[in-house]
Amino acid sequence: MLGADGLNLVLMIADSGIIDSAVNDLLARSQVMTLTESRGMRVKVKNHLLKWRGSVKKRITNVCETERFQQELALYQEVIYWDEKTFFERIPDVIKQLEWHSAFYLKARRLIDKNKGLYNPMFPHYFCDQWYQSLSDAIRQAQVSELEASKEKLLQDLYQRMETMKNMSGVTEEGDENSLGRLWDMAAAKLSRTDLSAMKRHAEFLKKNQGLQDIAEQLGRMASEVNDPDLNQAPTEDIQMVEEKSDEATDDIVGIHESDDLNKLLPNEALFLAYPELEVVFYKHLIDKRLMNYRMQGKSRTLRKVKAHRPDNMQADVEKGPFIVCVDSSGSMSGFPELCAKAMAYALMQIALAEDRDCFVILFSTEQITYQLTRQDGLREASDFLTYSFHGGTDLEPVLMKSIDLMSSERYKNADMVVISDFIAPKQSELLQQQVERLKKNHNRFHAISLSKYGNPALMSLFDHCWAYHPNWVGRVMKKW
Numbered sequence: 001m002l003g004a005d006g007l008n009l010v011l012m013i014a015d016s017g018i019i020d021s022a023v024n025d026l027l028a029r030s031q032v033m034t035l036t037e038s039r040g041m042r043v044k045v046k047n048h049l050l051k052w053r054g055s056v057k058k059r060i061t062n063v064c065e066t067e068r069f070q071q072e073l074a075l076y077q078e079v080i081y082w083d084e085k086t087f088f089e090r091i092p093d094v095i096k097q098l099e100w101h102s103a104f105y106l107k108a109r110r111l112i113d114k115n116k117g118l119y120n121p122m123f124p125h126y127f128c129d130q131w132y133q134s135l136s137d138a139i140r141q142a143q144v145s146e147l148e149a150s151k152e153k154l155l156q157d158l159y160q161r162m163e164t165m166k167n168m169s170g171v172t173e174e175g176d177e178n179s180l181g182r183l184w185d186m187a188a189a190k191l192s193r194t195d196l197s198a199m200k201r202h203a204e205f206l207k208k209n210q211g212l213q214d215i216a217e218q219l220g221r222m223a224s225e226v227n228d229p230d231l232n233q234a235p236t237e238d239i240q241m242v243e244e245k246s247d248e249a250t251d252d253i254v255g256i257h258e259s260d261d262l263n264k265l266l267p268n269e270a271l272f273l274a275y276p277e278l279e280v281v282f283y284k285h286l287i288d289k290r291l292m293n294y295r296m297q298g299k300s301r302t303l304r305k306v307k308a309h310r311p312d313n314m315q316a317d318v319e320k321g322p323f324i325v326c327v328d329s330s331g332s333m334s335g336f337p338e339l340c341a342k343a344m345a346y347a348l349m350q351i352a353l354a355e356d357r358d359c360f361v362i363l364f365s366t367e368q369i370t371y372q373l374t375r376q377d378g379l380r381e382a383s384d385f386l387t388y389s390f391h392g393g394t395d396l397e398p399v400l401m402k403s404i405d406l407m408s409s410e411r412y413k414n415a416d417m418v419v420i421s422d423f424i425a426p427k428q429s430e431l432l433q434q435q436v437e438r439l440k441k442n443h444n445r446f447h448a449i450s451l452s453k454y455g456n457p458a459l460m461s462l463f464d465h466c467w468a469y470h471p472n473w474v475g476r477v478m479k480k481w
Contacts, residue, residue, distance in 0.1 A: 018144060019057055022151050023049050026158075048158075056150045060143040068101045069139060076135060080128050087124040104134035122275055125268070164379065195383035199346070202386055206343040215449060215467050216347035220355065222445055222465075223320035223414055251298025259293040266292040321415030321444070322358035323348050324403050328421030329363040330394040337451035338390045340469060341420040344449060348418065349373040349382060360406075361385055364399035365392030396425045396459070397432065404435050407444050418447045419463070423455030428462060436462060 026049055063069070075097060079087070095112060098105040107130065115123050206213055256266065269291050272282035285291045325348055327341045345361050352359035352374050363369040363385070371381040396419075403417050436446060448463040453470055460466050 018140075018147060019053055019060075022056075022147055023053050026151070026154070045158075049154075052150075052154050056147060059150065060146045063139060063142045063146055066142075069135075069142075072098070072102050072104075072135065076128075076131060079131075082124070084121050084124050087127075088119065091124075091127075102134075103138045104131050107134065122271075122278060125271060126278075194387070195380075198383060198386040202339070202343045202346050205339055206347055209340070209343065211469060212340060212344050213347055215469070216344060216351060219323075219348065219416055219418060219447060220351040223355075223357075223416060252296070253294050254297045255295040256292055257295045258290045260286050260289040260291055261293050262286075262291075264293040264296065266294065268292075319414065320355055320357050321412055322360060323352055324406060324412075324415060324417045325359065325361045326399045326403060326417065326419045326421075327361060327363050328365070328394055328396075328419075329369075329388065329390040329392065330365040330422075331391045332394065332422055332424060333390045333451065337422060340451055341449075342386050344418075344420055345373075345385065346382065349378075362399055362402065363388060364395065365390070366395055367392075368399055368402065394421065394425050396421070397428060400428065400432060400436075404432070404439065407439050407442075412444065414443045416445050416447060418449065420449045420451065421455075422452030423448065423450050423459050424452060425456060425459055427456065427458040433462060440464065 075094060079091075079094060082090070091112060095105070095108050098108060102108075108127070111127055111130065269282070269285070272278045272285075282291075325345045327345055329338075333341060349359045351357075357374070359373045361371040361373060361381075363371075369388070371385045372378065373382050373385070375381070400419075406412055407415050407417065440446065445465070446463045448460050448466040450460060450466065450468045451470070453468070455468075
């Protein structure tokens, strides 16, 4: 074998520390470090960078899949397995193949011309070593270029999120680390002044109408009052024997990398010691930690505290389901009821963020529009919802049927469905009422918030809890049942 195996060259470079250096550089940026004042935000930023670290490593590892590197790596792999005689016979053809796509071409020509007519048995090894170094430098440069481009894109994303978080400072409740952390996930969307103005307007409306906030807080607490062992998640810690991957264990050979470990030295590296004129090359590589070593990996066993969840613990936290907020967007809801409905949905979104729950809003009149306020682009969804103009008539049955279909799945166990309407509509069918009763037994709750004193009592009897919130009443809020 004339040179080092190039199959693991790309992985070796990707693992060489350039990605870690990029992550540390990003963390050191003063603009990014300003976010560490909030613990929830600090955790989210670090997790965001770690997620980027994994994705960019995959991308720069795939750099070699370009046609240029694929051809040269394949040719290099073929040449290193030739013997010295074959090398001297066929190397001119190899040089021609390198002419159009290899950075090593000119140097290869000079080496061949310099040693023309000489039969030095160590020359093929030296040639392949220089070729390997050229390949390594070219791939590293391509990976660094890919890394820098990805890094700049990430910085733009971070700055966008920071700008959004700064603009949202007057919109969200302060001091809630969980809410701020999830808000960071949603902050990639660029919001216009109109979007932010709509959010601030409804946030201020919510503060002025404390009764709406009180209803939202009561709705948020109800999911914790369920007594079901299957929903309990009590974190505990047990000491267990854990198997982990370790580079110190020597179970398997998983690749090749540059190091100075003489115990894991590739045999061809020792050839430098066989010739006095090349011995200095060996010691230079040893000092620079550039000797080719086998990369070993195995499993080590250690005692560690392992977190688990036990449903029989009295201090268990209840796994809370999502909010499904059905908002009547008919023309009869325009004006103050519309502001109340949007502010209530916004308040429930904030509770969902703080409690790590999903929040869906379904606008219904003669048709339905669905918004998911807690997904990655939730701020954009919330903005679109808050700027939607109410019009049309009230058709309650389709949205109830859609919500029932959603709540029939395991994902929506212990969910809260909240209908915000004037409830000027007929009583629902017997079949629909039976489906609602079935879901109630599965720890799903049905709530109604009536924004009109003319609501149909027979219709509202379908719900577990009903609040009436009217602009002309003293205190504006009354819980019926």
